[in-house]
Amino acid sequence: KVGSMVDCKNKISEHREELSSTLCVVMKKQTEHLNAINQLSAAIKCRPSDIGLAGIKDMQAITYQYCTLRHVAPNRVLNASNQLRRNNMDIKVVRGVDWVLNRGELEGNRFEILVQDLHQLELRDKQMKESEPNLSIEIRRRPCHKSFLEECVSRVQRGGFVNFYGEQRVGNAGDSADIGVRSFDIGRAMLQKKWTEAVNLIMIGRSLTGKGGEFVEGPERRLVRSTWKESGGDPIKALKVFPRDANSMPRERAVLQGLKRYKDPLAALQCLQFSVRTFW
Missing domain, CATH: 3.30.70.3160 (Alpha-Beta Plaits)
Known part of the structure; x- marks a missing residue:
């Protein structure tokens, strides 16, 4: 026994x-x-x-x-x-x-999407004045009936659709002086082993103003970025003005805490998870 x-x-x-x-x-x-x-x-x-x-x-x-x-x-x-x-x-x-999940080990995603205020668009050629003989397109809105919606869904099922990457992945189109830092700018600096530049780009972030002149980020985040810039990249001063919400700016917070502790930009970047770094 x-x-x-x-x-x-x-x-x-x-x-x-x-x-x-x-x-x-x-x-x-x-x-x-x-x-x-x-x-x-x-x-x-x-x-x-x-x-x-x-x-x-x-x-x-x-x-x-x-x-x-x-x-x-x-x-x-x-x-x-x-x-x-x-x-x-x-x-x-x-x-x-007896195994662990790694980045990329997935079979796909399933979504439930709620779409509201649907209209069917009707396109018509509109004849301009005699002085302007070229045709233009007139767009009219019509009620979206169930049969039309079912046909649209069926068309996607048969032929699929283009999977666009959003602006949060690659950044806005345009000059960097106008739109600020894009994700691939940070990734490129990392691939070139320009660690100090990569940290600086993370802290500079996106442009302060959007296309319509409005601020992209709130005042607390803008204060962190301006403090970083005005202090010449001082992590201690930037951390002092960080938002109280611990969930705010997690990547920037982790990098600055690493920079404060190790005094080395590469070590600071390594404070981020590998999956987060590869996102850039």
């Missing part, structure tokens, strides 16, 4: 080693990707690098995605659920697994 109990314990131990990760489903709402990782890390009390996610979900949506938690027992996940609910997040345990 003693031998059987020892064998049983050994098998349980081996099974625990095999199932070294916990597979979960994470729900988030109005939460930026890096903030979500930080909140998971704090609630579950694990390292951000132990959280495996296959991709980045949109902030302006209610999203669900699988994640793996390396060397995290299911009971720790259950204990963290209440804390996450207070921050527009939740997590549910699926099962133990």
